[in-house]
Amino acid sequence: MSADLLRTLCALPAPPGREDEFRTFLIEHLSPYADQVRTDPMGNVFFIRKGKGTAPRTIMLAAHMDEIAFLVRHITKEGFLYVQPLGGFDPRVLDAQRVWVHGRQRLPGVFGTKPAHFTTPEERTKAVPLEDMFIDLGLPAETVTELVRIGDPVTLDRDLITMGNCYTGKTLDDRVGVYVMIEAFKQFEASQDTIVAVATVQEEVGVRGAKAAAFGLEPDIGIAVDITIAADIPGIEERNWCVRLGSGTAIKIMDTYSISDPRLVEFLRTLAEEQGIKYQMEILPRGGTDAGGMQLARSGIPVCTLSIPCRYAHSVVETVHQDDVAASIALLRSFCEQSHRFPTTANSVAK
Ligand SMILES: [Zn+2]
Structure with missing residues (x-):
């Protein structure tokens, strides 16, 4: 193999x-x-x-x-992205993950997450719904709007590795x-x-x-x-x-x-x-x-x-x-x- x-x-x-x-x-x-x-x-x-x-x-x-992937559905004036899912994602496993945004060029990003310091006890027990999750590209808003358009695809980032007798990724x-x-x-x-x-x-x-x-x-x-x-x-x-x-x-x-x-x-x-x-x-x-x-x-x-x-x-x-x-x-x-x-x-x- x-x-x-x-x-x-x-x-x-x-x-x-x-x-x-x-x-x-x-x-x-x-x-x-x-x-x-x-x-x-x-x-x-x-x-x-x-x-x-x-x-x-x-x-x-x-x-x-x-x-399973996403399409960019909204860009905020600060340059954060909201996404539309393509396929069955479980929001529980998306929080704090790295992504690739396939815009004018391939951009690394992260699903941003509220720091634990600011979450209520109730929030800590629940997954953030996908419609509230956002992507941070670490770029100024002007650069984001230059490089990313509504409808650009987003995929998750994780390399395949061998783990024990298995493959994971x-x-x-x-x-x-x-x-x-x-x-x-x-x-x-x-x-x-x-x-x-x-x-x-x-x-x-x-x-x-x-x-x-x-x-x-x-x-x-x-x-x-x-x-x-x-x-x-x-x-x-x-x-x-x-x-x-x-x-x-x-x-x-x-x-x-x-x-x-x-x-x-x-x-x-x-x-x-x-x-x-x-x-x-x-x-x-x-x-x-x-x-x-x-x-x-x-x-x-x-x-x-x-x-x-x-x-x-x-x-x-x-x-x-x-x-x-x-x-x-x-x-x-x-x-x-x-x-x-x-x-x-x-x-x-x-x-
Ligand atoms: Zn399948």
């Missing part, structure tokens, strides 16, 4: 709808492994490896490029999914079916990119690759852990956006058993992935999600286990090589 590549993927900014810089990197990195590369008007990018079979079907893999949702997808895409030897790895846009604002990508591509099967919630931490009962960090790749049975095709779930499970890949089953009571978008394209597509267990999702200390990342790559690679064994049923007309 290449921690350097994962670190690069995590560091590139890609707010929903502004994934350009990330996409450019990915095209440069992955094109040598693809027979064909194309993009669509929304900005989804498709890496295609043609199937060797006589009647290859189309398998769509999807991992999202975008990260920001945007592992879903850069670790992109990493798993591109490593499997590079590594699989040959496939009867055509494998299309799609790096999607705007997942964090309601799986918008995957929906359009699947409509255009018309795949026969869709596999999303994303993180899932590992809530195996103190203070949460074991029955609510969802999945466990370090216990393998997670095969999704359902979340609130999609119910995985049960045959596909069984097929992935069989592959994992055959190959001796560590896996666990996942039911996520809240949240969704690109599978939800793919499933509803055209007249419906069988989907499943391969999940990488992640603690502290949607914070700057998202944490994944190295073994789970490796297991996810192994299972996805095996799926690409073996997908022809999975039968799909075409639309049938009853007379």
Whole structure:
């Protein structure tokens, strides 16, 4: 595994709808492994490896490029910024964090916070709502208005590091999914079916990119690759852990956006058993992935999600286990090589 590549993927900014810089990197990195590369008007990018079979079907893999981020919505006359969130941020984890403001130039900033000396006992027990949080750029107001405009994106700042047997940092949702997808895409030897790895846009604002990508591509099967919630931490009962960090790749049975095709779930499970890949089953009571978008394209597509267990999702200390990342790559690679064994049923007309 290449921690350097994962670190690069995590560091590139890609707010929903502004994934350009990330996409450019990915095209440069992955094109040598693809027979064909194309993009669509929304900005989804498709890496295609043609199937060797006589009647290859189309398998769509999807991992999202975008990260939860903000847009500048107001600049005060003193030069402080207020922001509009893109995606589900928890204000509890934003206070006193460093950010990048992508204005005329890239500017470092901080979410300012009231000093403890000035907070009331009640304020100290509560998170500041996002609408009251502000960014300080450390610049005079005139310079701020010269360099920053309403609508400029803001992303969080935190480098990926190795911690024990884990990686921790920001945007592992879903850069670790992109990493798993591109490593499997590079590594699989040959496939009867055509494998299309799609790096999607705007997942964090309601799986918008995957929906359009699947409509255009018309795949026969869709596999999303994303993180899932590992809530195996103190203070949460074991029955609510969802999945466990370090216990393998997670095969999704359902979340609130999609119910995985049960045959596909069984097929992935069989592959994992055959190959001796560590896996666990996942039911996520809240949240969704690109599978939800793919499933509803055209007249419906069988989907499943391969999940990488992640603690502290949607914070700057998202944490994944190295073994789970490796297991996810192994299972996805095996799926690409073996997908022809999975039968799909075409639309049938009853007379
Ligand atoms: Zn995600």
